[in-house]
Amino acid sequence: MSATETAIASAEAHSAHNYHPLPVVVASAEGAWMTDVEGRRYLDLLAGYSALNFGHGNRRLLDAARAQLERVTLTSRAFHHDRFADFCTELAELCGMEMVLPMNTGAEAVETAVKTARKWGYRVKGVPDGMAKVIVASDNFHGRTTTIISFSTDPEARADYGPYTPGFEIVPYGDLTAMREAMTENTVAVLIEPIQGEAGVLVPPAGYLAGVRELTRERNVLFVADEIQSGLGRTGRTFALEHEGVVPDMYVLGKALGGGVVPVSAVVSSAEILGVFRPGEHGSTFGGNPLACAVALEVIAMLRTGEYQERAAELGDHLHRELGLLAGGGAVETVRGRGLWAGVDIAPALGTGREISERLMAERVLVKDTHGSTIRIAPPLVISKEDLDWGLDRLRTVLSA
Template sequence: MPSMTPATERDIAAAEAHSAHNYHPLPVVIASAEGAWMTDVEGRRYLDLLAGYSALNFGHGNRRLIDAAKAQLERVTLTSRAFHHDRFAEFCAELAALCGKDMVLPMNTGAEAIETAVKTARKWGYRVKGVPDGKAKIVVADNNFHGRTTTIISFSTDPEARADYGPYTPGFEIVPYGDLAALSAAVDEHTVAVLLEPIQGEAGVLVPPAGYLAGVRRLTAERNVLFIADEIQAGLGRTGRTFACEHEGVEPDVYVLGKALGGGVVPVSAVVASSEVLGVFRPGEHGSTFGGNPLACAVALEVIAILRTGEYQERAAELGEHLHRELGLLVGGGAVEAVRGRGLWAGIDIAPAVGSGREVSERLLERGVLVKDTHGATIRIAPPLVISKGDLDWGLDQLRAVLAG
């Protein structure tokens, strides 16, 4: 366990005393951040190699995003959807265009967007496809992570996410991730959607076999089933493309977006699809008081403008190639069992002899680098896309030093 000053210990103790213990944070208390760096309450700096699980793709305190938020704060922050506001139409039009779709249904968090996508698929199945009422089925993959609501954890295979929350919501069938034959066998006349992460983030940055997403696209098109891509973590520049599905030339029927859409400033999420799909909703059938609020729209519009330059996608691709080349050299030396990922996103399986993912994360913390473990033996690397090559190399040097013991 890293050593802590009395001030840090007091802050952590206070947090532990007054908040539910549904997280196990690393023992650091952040006070400020800029770009790819964060500073704790004692003034110590840390290289952020997590980026808020991809919510901070464009860096801490991105000036364009902060200025957009400040300008909107001075005007109007919330109207609810009871009224129109002057940022809403532009936001919906720009995000729809970015995705090559017609319509946007804005929400706040990723889990809300997934819930919305589930409701959308079911309503589409009943209204458009003609599935008998109450029979709609959605096929998902094992090891998925789409959020933590009751419905979403009903189709999770992670015991920590699922245990003790039953009874569970029916209507889902789980198949192995990357197995196209199993997916094909699961799709029947009652299937309304296939919901997948193009890269499974929480599972350890699992990249499916080449051709899998293209196969899913063909299958769903042939069977009149919606392909819903959860791009909440994988999308918006992280993998070197605007959307991770682009690596296989695939366009899903429905994009589910979140995290980086709010630039790390405000929570923004959205379901984006054709008018045939999202057009099934009528007033009063779904909603959110804060979904599509003026502040969220202002920030998200600036995110979209940033993405349209292509700068961050290019940085993620170039630095990602360097990252994976360097990480690949660690495999086979006894400390790292496997490395996976795409762009500036990697999962690293730590050999048991070195320690758990948590222990490696704590050792990196002592050396000024912030990462996070998942599923025991894996650590994830996902820096803000603004990171410099020099800073990335310094972070990799610290990883090598930790793995060398």
Template sequence: MTSVDMRTPEALADAERWTAHNYHPLPVVIASGEGAWVTDVDGRRYLDFLAGYSALNFGHRHPGLIAAAHAQLDRVTLTSRAFVHDQFADFCHRLAALCGKDLVLPMNTGAEAVETAIKVARKWGYRVKGVPDGQAEIIVASDNFHGRTTTIISFSTDPEARADFGPYTPGFVTVPYGDLAALADAFTANTVAVLMEPIQGEAGVLVPPEGYLGGVRELCDAHNALFVADEIQSGLGRTGRTFAIEHEGVVPDMYVLGKALGGGIVPVSAVAANREVLGVLKPGEHGSTFGGNPLACAVGAAVVRLLETGEFQARSAELGDRLHAGLNALVGRGLQEVRGRGLWAGVDIDPALLTGRQAVERLAERGILAKDTHGSTIRLAPPLVVTADELDHAVAQLAAILAAG
């Protein structure tokens, strides 16, 4: 194919012309996908090592999930929560059981689920704990990423996400991630919850020190506060367990879920908790027109059925060991550090060698799609359907760009 025949430059120019510049995408225009692979408008194939920030845990167009969506599209797609539809109870029941919780509140996006958790934690604090009205505090971690609403960015420590969007919502106390002593000092009588990612994704796939999440659980118990685990990226099989927090044997009071819950087909998110927590909400106090719609519930239930077998969790654990072994072999050969669990890795490239952006651009030239974050760090998160050979191929391409410098 000659450069004259290529469609990519024109498609990129059109996107640049007609959209707000809130992203800086790689110069790749995807037209189709299957499993761990995508194909661009010019027919070039790429191995997807981003998986939609874990929204595509089960790969592109997973046959079982596509079948569930097709079947529901032929029946009914939206009713609003003014009525009950026949997919709702099955989805909520299955997801509650997967989480080991009594109740589920479905929403659409991850940010909506985080906002839901914040509202529930505050109301629980006022109605159950007895915090004075308007005084509830939620403790969060530095370098967090929980979404981009004005309330959520109010407690972000990333200037890029926060600057120029004030005034900011009060009621949040920030402590260093992984520092139990600082967390203990932050609790007051008005603390209603601790909201944290068990592994921080946007920050570079940061895994907390061993025992940290257990310590968070103990402090929440001691101060009668809720532990809210944001498993939007880390959950649903990504780290080799259903939830990343399970690696420490910890059970939070609330799970915040999203991304992979929609199977890469529709936005689906949810909060799961026991009745004494989610039960504080009454009709009219919180809702969503599209939250828990029939199409979302049909796809979400199919996702949960995939996870009920444990196959994807085991696959992520086994292949994750292979991925991390391959990446750790490159430490000292262009890589400075590798972090993560399961099929999720944060890779720090020697900044004297390449920036993160340069690295992902060169990987894309070699047919591997990944994403940079914070300088010379790149994130790798292939779909859980990736094969061992595909993992080895991607690591070999990374090794090649590091050797080329």
């Protein structure tokens, strides 16, 4: 067997089959390119679901990690360390907020946001104990913990994991009227993605996010924005909510915050909201560790320049213009997205999203499917226009074949 076949066979035999990866085995990567164990190069148009916004092997991020590795990597939150205060201060400033509660994974941050909203509801809003409700949107994806899948509408994510956690109301994404009707005196938060990534890069109707902000203020409900995939430059702004001039009560961040080097996530909010926690009520051994803080501080510094947001906006305009030319020609039904992020609905007659992804892999381009015949395109923000065009040419080749 080849090196690729051997590695895949071993993985299939000894790892749980909770993923269905494309049959490529990556050995190294740099920028927007990955190289497999056979020496073949592939253009990465997925960027680790936005975790690799700054590309593979980014020198600034690796240098920050190396320097910290030589000093201290973990103290636990039992002690202070010399990177923690700067991380919290600078991330709060980037978000226009006051406080940060660091965790590790995106799902942990979402769980933290739910706990925060409930505790705020009981201690500040005065909701009766055990009665707090959180409104979420259908077709959401916020993670895979037991609580989070309890408010998923995806059968694959939800089935066979009951009994489910109560306390959530699901309304159609983009439907402000349904959200208003679902609100009661016991509603403590609205938790939504400004753009739904896993659902196929769904952008809500114009004015929807601003409407959610107005409604939540009117009803004394927290607006919790899951910007784990959409935030930190992906859409051409630091946060996707900025496209409608909206500031939430709470940001949920992850993925790109760790630069593709280490898992880093955080909930960022006001002192009033995050101030509901007292010592011992919530925590994480690795959350806010020195290595994570060092890498995240470099990510924040890179975002402060605005160059990555500007690049995502400019290349994003080009990406959507080129993809738009494919729409309506029989091969592509719909293109959605914002910035360097697109969901492309392929005509079902041409194949499933998985089949299109495999054909692109044969052309040395890596994307990933979601829901039927949809593929997602989300290259690292550092990709060159020439490489992006090369990848789009390969997509045209696959669709014309």
